[in-house]
Amino acid sequence: MKYSSRLRSSFSLAPRAILGYVYVGVALAAYLLFQRLRSVSLTIATGLVFTGIASLFLAYRYLSSEYEALLRYKELLYFFVTPVLVFYFLITIGFDKYILETPFGKVWLGNVMYLSRSVLKLIGLPFSGTGNEIVLSAPDYSTPVTLQVTEACSGIHSSFLFLAFFAMMLVDLRKRVSRRMGAVYFAVGAIGTYSANIVRIVVLCLITVHVGFDAMKTFHDYFGFVFFIGWIFIFWFLVYRKVRVAEAGAPIPAAG
Numbered sequence: 001m002k003y004s005s006r007l008r009s010s011f012s013l014a015p016r017a018i019l020g021y022v023y024v025g026v027a028l029a030a031y032l033l034f035q036r037l038r039s040v041s042l043t044i045a046t047g048l049v050f051t052g053i054a055s056l057f058l059a060y061r062y063l064s065s066e067y068e069a070l071l072r073y074k075e076l077l078y079f080f081v082t083p084v085l086v087f088y089f090l091i092t093i094g095f096d097k098y099i100l101e102t103p104f105g106k107v108w109l110g111n112v113m114y115l116s117r118s119v120l121k122l123i124g125l126p127f128s129g130t131g132n133e134i135v136l137s138a139p140d141y142s143t144p145v146t147l148q149v150t151e152a153c154s155g156i157h158s159s160f161l162f163l164a165f166f167a168m169m170l171v172d173l174r175k176r177v178s179r180r181m182g183a184v185y186f187a188v189g190a191i192g193t194y195s196a197n198i199v200r201i202v203v204l205c206l207i208t209v210h211v212g213f214d215a216m217k218t219f220h221d222y223f224g225f226v227f228f229i230g231w232i233f234i235f236w237f238l239v240y241r242k243v244r245v246a247e248a249g250a251p252i253p254a255a256g
Contacts, residue, residue, distance in 0.1 A: 030051045136208045203219075206217055
């Protein structure tokens with residue numbers, strides 16, 4: 001009986017919660033359609049971005065009345081969602097090309113390819129190719145397939161997203177975290193974000209070799225960016241939680 005009570009309190013079926021779940025579903029559908037249609041029509045892609053934004057805010061409005069954790073980490077969610085949504089909008093209108101199509105973008109891509117190949121050699125995965133191409137054998141194709149990594153797939157997007165999120169978090173945490181710890185959090189997060197792209201490329205290669213080229217394309221199109229978003233959110237959630245725990249355990253100064 002106690003177990004059932006805990007279950008009801010952790011998963012609500014109240015009308016407002018159900019409406020929140022519906023809006024989460026709409027936001028997810030908008031994301032999937034955006035990934036599929038963003039190269040087809042700028043107008044449709046832009047409309048899907050705003051649909052996703054509106055759906056997420058409505059979902060939060062309804063679900064926060066049923067789940068205390070959403071209110072507890074309200075600042076974190078705001079500081080996380082805002083850069084992501086602005087970032088997606090800038091990508092949709094093509095603003096990112098002013099960063100990608102520069103010498104900086106090419107140098108960044110070269111370093112990413114070097115490190116990705118180093119990891120592939122370390123784990124013993126057979127491959128060939130030069131420059132920004134990795135040639136692999138796939139079980140669903142009779143001839144070798146080529147993975148072409150462009151500047152847009154090199155992790156620049158996720159790294160700038162991390163910087164934007166870090167800047168937003170400084171607004172809330174600058175008075176609660178020392179400069180030393182802030183520098184540590186930034187260094188760990190930046191290295192982790194950069195490394196996440198190396199891991200993503202390696203995972204794409206592993207999927208190509210062991211599952212198939214078509215499966216790799218599906219993972220790349222629909223889950224590649226979620227990979228980064230998940231890492232950044234989990235990292236900052238742990239940082240934010242650590243700061244809150246430290247504040248809760250800090251002694252309250254005596255009055256006077």
